[in-house]
Structures are given as C-alpha cells and as structure tokens.
Amino acid sequence: MTIKEQLIVSLDFPDIQQARSLMHLLSDDVIFYKIGLQMYLKYGSSIVEEWKKAGKKVFLDLKLSDIPNTVSSALLSLQPLEVDMVNMHALSGMNCMKVAAETIQSHMPNTRLIAVTVLTSLDENELTAIGITNSPQRQVETLCRLAFQAGLSGVVSSAWEAPQVKSICGPTFITVCPGIRRSSDQTNDQIRIMTPQKAILNGADYLVVGRPILQSNDPKQAAISILKDIEMAHNRGNS
DSSP, X not given: OOTGGGEEEEOOOSSXXXXXXXXXXXXXXXXXXXXXXXXXXXXXXXXXXXXXXXXXXXXEEEEEOSOHHHHHHHHHHTGGGOOSEEEEEGGGOXXXXXXXXXXXXXXXXXXXXXXXXXXXXXXXXXXXXXXXXXXXXXXXXXXXXXXXXXXXXXXXXXXXXHHHHHHHHOTTSEEEEOOBOOTTSOOTTOOSOBOHHHHHHTTOSEEEEOHHHHTSSSXXXXXXXXXXXXXXXXXXXXX
C-alpha cells in the first residue's frame, strides 16, 4: 500500500459536479475516494462507475445493516461495480457478518468488507443513552473481535482505538479511521479526533478525511499537507 492510498477523501457534496471538480483539482495527489449515502442515493451506481473509469479507488460507505439475507443480496448487487471497499455495521451481529464475508469471498474477492464499530460522533454519554454501557473503547474492542472472527477484512474506528484493534486482531486486520483533523482544523461534529501523523503512528491504515479538505480555501494544498503528515509518520516509525 502506497502513502497516497492511505488517504481517502470523502465526497460529501450535494451535487456531483462539485465532486468532479474536486477530483480534477486533486488530480494525481489523491487516488482513493469515499462515496457515502448522500451521493450514492442521489446518483446510484453511475458515480461509482465514473470514478472507477477515472482510475480511482472507491470506498462505498453504505453502512449496511439488516438481516443476513438482505445484506448479502445488497452486496451481490454491487458486484459489477468492483468497489475496492464497502462497509456494514458490526451491530448487525456475528451471523450477518459471517454471511456477508462469505458473499464477498465467493463473489467479490477483490473487495474489502469492513465493519463500522462505534461512530466517531458518539461518546460515552451517547452510548449510554442508547443502552450501551460499555465505554467507546470497550465497545470497539468487542465489535472488532466479532468482525475478525466473522472473516471481515477490518473495521472503521477512530484512530484512538487503532492500537487495541491491532492488538486483538493482528497487524493485517485493517483500520479505517475517520475523525482526522490537523491542529488547525475545526472539529465540527466529530468527537474522537486525531491528527494525521499521530493516527498513522497509532496504527491507522487508512485516514478518511472530508471537511478539512472539502471546506479548505485550498483543497489541493490541504490534501498534500495530510499526505506529508502521513509520510512523516512513516519516517518517524522507521527511525
């Protein structure tokens, strides 16, 4: 995996033309993009096909959660798109994750299926309000263990939990980490945040970045700055 592949830019726009403009602006600096519910529900498979045709990698952020048969069928419908990564909620349960992993392995072996553990917008108070008494860290540990046992490729978690995930599931179990903010960025609605360099040093494999790039006065320079932070983390880790 190259340094450029470790940065996933979120296409959180209301209009596809804005996404196209960003992809053109970032050009060869960014090769991995996250297409979430907003864009996928509006434009469907055509936006994935367009990005793949442009030679980009796609993380389809659908956060699937349903009964096992429905999730499996939904994944099968994505087979022609050849997405590089897709996710589901670990809270769908062990059986659902197992069925989903088997579907991916049988029909989409080049696609990585990952599980959402605890959203980075949730803190301990939010979890308690929905009846989960575990701390965010403990809940992530529980769910990542289930995802690993079910045969998934990795999890979505904050970079704060990346060391625990690696410790429990091993170094090849990937960590995809949103909530990435440079020291100069606004936190917005993210709670469990971390800088790019610290996140990589903490064990994050992929950094998902949206507003710090999308809302920057100079998105290209913002992306380059984050890539430099990733490179610096690798240099520090190898020193």
